[in-house]
Amino acid sequence: MTDSAFDISLTVNGERVRERVDARKTLVDFLREDLALTGSHVGCEHGVCGACTVRVNGEIVRGCLMLAVQCDGAKVETIEGMSDSGEVADLQAAFEQRNALQCGYCTPGMIAAAQDLLRRGGVPSRDEIREHLSGNYCRCTGYHAIIDAVEAVAQARAGGR
């Protein structure tokens, strides 16, 4: 009646994917190990650090707190997809220009979380940016440069309209 391995079919970065997964495999491990999409990082594996942040059906989630089997039929987008489409190109450039990354481990999750805030439109305050990124740890930068980069992109996008 019940099983522990399942055939799933989903869209990852616009491509149709069919795989057989163990029920216990998390989404982020599935992306990294089965699909070789290693841009989503595995940090704490219990939902604290945010390094595994990806989009499922348009909303950011923790890749370590969802099972791959739960993504049957879902639309998953990773940093690779957001990067290839150019959707986050300005954020990536701003992070580089403002030293908003050093080791880079948190960066894919940071960019995904920042983009989630910025695509709502408007120019969020620094407090709002901090709050939205509060679930993403960075152990290098001390965060100020990250807030600077996100704020600059928000202003540039608003000015560009």
Add this chain to the structure above:
Amino acid sequence: MKPAPFAYKKARSLDEAVALLVEKDARLLAGGQSLIATLNMRLSAPSLLIDINGLGGLDGITVKGGAVEIGALTRHAQAERSDVIAKQAPLIARAIPHIGHPAIRNRGTLGGSIAFADPAAELPACLLALDGEIDATGPKGKRTIKAQDFFKGLFETALGPQEVLTAIRVPAADNAARVGFAELARRHGDYAIVGLAACARANGKGLSDVRLAYFGVGSTPVRAKKAELALASGNIDAAIKALDLQPHDDVQATGKVKTHLAGALLRRVAKQLLEA
């Protein structure tokens, strides 16, 4: 770490979920934002996960007979965006931004938070402060449990082993309803060191029916009844003196520090209650 192996079954109906719970060590999977973390750390190793995410009719926010009813599978983010919650359940509206982070709130469910009953979580305290109710369905049918009878101990509730929490209900706020909420956490969105959910009725320039529910100070959310009476008589300092919480030391703070912080939070929350 990675989870130990388990079987997985997507429930197609509430009845099926209840029936599957007969299996020893079966667990319900709703938002999974606490459960999957404990699986990853192998703090829990269920034999079977029953995924209830696909069940229809268990999410949604409605107003019925003077109460706001929130389906168990309502995500925190959904409640955060809800006008009904903002206007008619303002205590919950104030609490939700403190629950985890945006990515957590997109998955985590209100029913899951209540059923998990973490002693430092926001929603159990809100439900206790609001004198709310919990609906559950089990092999013998549906029943309703008052919040004050629901939280039994550390991560322990009145739910039976085969019962599924289906909805929570709180009285809809009217013009005289006042609410207050504050918590202290090391990082925004983390579990509270100490928190306080409160409600009252405006009574002239003062308050009546004050209900203070602290979290992070015991094995369940805790009412501070002596302080409630003192606050209703209008004396904030007396209310702080009347606090009779007995928090234990934990990894975040000593009991003594928590007692001090509980007083500081009471001052902030009293101010919110007194503001119209």
